[in-house]
Amino acid sequence: MAHDFDDLLEANRQFAATFDSSGFDGVAHAGIAIVTCMDSRIVPLDMLGLGLGDAKIFRNPGGRVTAQALEALVLGVHLLRVDRVLVIPHTRCAMASATLAELRERVGESAGLDATWQPFNVVEDQRAALRDDVAKVRSHPLIPETTKVGGFLYDVDTGLLEQLT
Ligand SMILES: [Zn+2]
Numbered sequence: 001m002a003h004d005f006d007d008l009l010e011a012n013r014q015f016a017a018t019f020d021s022s023g024f025d026g027v028a029h030a031g032i033a034i035v036t037c038m039d040s041r042i043v044p045l046d047m048l049g050l051g052l053g054d055a056k057i058f059r060n061p062g063g064r065v066t067a068q069a070l071e072a073l074v075l076g077v078h079l080l081r082v083d084r085v086l087v088i089p090h091t092r093c094a095m096a097s098a099t100l101a102e103l104r105e106r107v108g109e110s111a112g113l114d115a116t117w118q119p120f121n122v123v124e125d126q127r128a129a130l131r132d133d134v135a136k137v138r139s140h141p142l143i144p145e146t147t148k149v150g151g152f153l154y155d156v157d158t159g160l161l162e163q164l165t
Contacts, residue, residue, distance in 0.1 A: 021052060027081040030054035033073055035133075036088040037063035037095070041156040048086075056082055062095035062123055063088055065133035074142045083147055087133050088161065089126055090154040096123040126153070127164060134165050 032055040034044050044050075044057050056076040058069045065073075065087060076082035089096065098106070100122045108115035123129045134151040137143055151165035 024053055028054060028056050028076060029081075031081055031083040032056070033076040033082040033085045034058070034088060035063055035065055035069050035073070035085070036154070037061065037090055037093055039090060039093065039156070042088075042090060042154060044088075047154065047159065047161065056080055060121075062093060062121055062129075063090065064095075064121055064123070064129070065136045066121070070136065070140055073137060074140065077143055077147055085137055085143075085147060085149045087130060087137065087149070087151045088154050089123070089130055090156050092156055093123070093126070095121065096126040096129075098122065131165050 030050055032048070032050065034048070034055055034057045036042055036044055036057070036059055038059045038061055044059075045052075045055060048055070056072065058072040060066060060069065073082070073085055076085075094103075100120055103120045103122060104115045104118060107118060130151040130153070134149055137147075137149045138145075143149075150163055152161045152163050154161050
């Protein structure tokens with residue numbers, strides 16, 4: 001444990017050496033909130049031409065609008081100056097290409113333990129799920145109609161976003 005993170009702490013010291021955002025506030029300066037997948041091929045700020053301080057970002061497996069994502073969006077809209085929301089699942093997402101049984105089997109094999117009790121929020125039809133997720137945001141009683149909400153698919157092989165709703 002003592003040295004498990006030394007490489008990252010060293011990198012952090014270099015980062016902090018030129019850090020110049022002390023005292024910066026926590027609102028979304030570009031008015032943007034993003035819900036997207038945990039996938040390591042997605043760099044949310046870069047893909048939208050944004051930078052530090054511009055956006056609120058909520059990530060989970062699949063980039064789904066869960067209860068906690070809605071919690072983040074309500075806070076973002078009312079307290080953190082968010083006025084546009086992008087929901088962004090992506091191509092070749094494990095959550096949309098495997099079944100629940102397959103994921104449980106693969107995790108169970110890796111763990112050497114029973115994983116059949118572990119919930120995984122798998123997606124059968126990614127486009128239908130995205131429409132549902134965007135509708136959840138748009139119809140939330142605490143998210144005003146003035147908030148723009150879009151659903152997009154990010155192509156991890158081209159870097160392009162396609163707006164689907
Ligand atoms: Zn994914």
